[in-house]
Amino acid sequence: MYMAILPTILFVVVLSNIELPVSISKLIAEKEPTYHWSVLKHALKLASLWAVVMMFIASWILPLLPVFHTYHVGIQWMLLLLIPIITFSAVVKGYLIGAQKTTKIAIANLMKRSLQLVGLLIVFQLFSFDSDVAIFMALLALKLSELLVLGYLMVVFIFNIKKIKSVKQTTLTGKEVRQKLLAVSIPTTGLRIFHSASFAIKPFLITWALGNAGMIESIAVVEYGKLAGIAFTVGFFPAFIAHALLIVLIPIVADAYERKDFATLHHYLKLSMIVTVFYGAPVVLMFYAFAEPITNLFFEASSAHIYLQILVPYFIFQYFATPLQAYLIGIGLVKDAFIHSLYSTSISFVLMIVLGSMQSLQMDGIILGMNMGAVLLTLLHYVTICKKTRIKRYDGTPRSAAFVKVESRMNNR
Template structure:
């Protein structure tokens, strides 16, 4: 509940951040900002290496006397990952044509962001695994607060050209991450001193590396796939809309409203889903390690119930008050229509996030990746076909996205039920044993 409350504050701040960006950058620059953001997130995913997931899972499974050894090995792995990703970024980013229309400093922002993300991931992984999520919650609120204050300062006292304004907006994001790292490192040092003083046992480097990579590699593959498709999506959408007869500049503006407004509003309530994900991974991993299927069944039912309780009224509010909500960003914006049609997309994503935590916790990351692959392929095919129809355009794009979200959630759900010996109504199958 505390994590959800802090996440709610963070999401409120994120909403204000996007309101400021939408109003200060203008339609076209805001669309450019939203188009380059997936590329930055892709670099972040590579730097992160999903270490928070793998470290939290390993910490939850190990006795406290092994925590110090796990942390030392995790820091070594994070250093290797950061150095590798930075070298790749220095080599590849200058060759990407996507940066041609942007400020040259944006590439260096992405490169310098890598070590910040890598070492923050280690701290977050330990805190999640040790169930000290309150500090994670504080870090998330601190990040959003600093980013919002930075944007207000930049745009209140200075006037920039569009490319420089986008650079300054991304710089505010980078500086907020740096401040969060400073806070997390301080917390980390305090906890590491306490752990080091206690009696500790050593886990061999080969064993720790194997266990960390066994989760990090497939989970990173899943996140890389998501980030890559997210980075491709703006270009796919503008291409499909171009086939439908829409001018490229207008298509970019419409994508900015879709991603920057409709998505921001629709994913706002997902802070509860992400809080569930953070809490569920160590619980599910520990329970599955002990073969405690009663606990696994209980938390699966509870997470679905919580999602229904908050998801249903939220979706009804989006449907009934879309105009009022989207007018926070732009007056008479087409984003209100997008928000209404995206209702299934958001609702099924609220369910998919805690279900993905279950798949990770019980060691089915490969299944999660396959589900994402199938649902994304089908979604992209529908987006290209329906979005290219002059009669549908952006509505066709959204219909394709809806289908992908529904398919992904259903595949996650059926796989978990099969693994835990449950039927689709979450009752035990007659005579069935969990696999």
């Protein structure tokens, strides 16, 4: 039952924060501290307006969705009240990330996960609930953890704001701030929605392709469950490191690109790739070598371990793609990131249909199509970054303006 309502919850969360942590952190990193309070005032006004609009829309639409008709009535109210908490948390997180207070964000994330886990353990160990009440209690634990984390972040936020306001501030117009925030937030939110939509389409596409290969629909659904529920769960467990890199890199890249400091951009690009290799390579090798005992923890004697082994290229390239996406956001190429995702997902879906429909490949063909999509996405990100940051070769050698002119003259001869 929880899996049926999960896409709606995730969709509400994505729309509620409209990627304000990304857009605010980028703008804060680009501006001097004398502009920070002005940016935050306008960001808070925008967040307040958006929270009101989202709550109005949600209060109208949520009761109409059939998926909620079989659940506890309090679940809709929980989602509704979660909206302003998520929106204002997004503003605070965006400022702290942009001001490079990432330790505070790490503490907040650890607090949230710990509070959710402790809350769920207390509720379900001490009490016994029906399934609909259990989901309500799970959402209540989520809401309370978000509320407590927001309280912690607000204390840190107010402390930093007092320090900022002690320095003479420069005023920015509300229109300028809104334009810059929405220029990043809208395409980034679109990117998140696209990823969510493509993820929602995958089970139907995969079962259809496997049906073309002669597999019974009920078996195809089970095989997809092994792929998404076991192989993906295991493979994406280390992805929190890639997400941490994304959070750290966006303000650094935005600040360096604003100053046209290409040496710093090259340095952090190399560093992020090295970090990804150091954690990603051992992890995927472990997945490949110990796939069977790892997947047997979830589902004994299944084909999930084979899927995990074939998915190794998919996971390692996804680990690389995340920090590269941070670079694209930092240098203002969010639209390029969206186009890359559109291209790679489209080609991946075509390959999944073609290869998955072959009786000789079936699920192996599905996974090969996914692998190709991940490889293409990473390469598109990397090539675009190299062009934008004047990196000539894969080793990170920069192309200076003088070198570009000389090279151009030689090519014209």
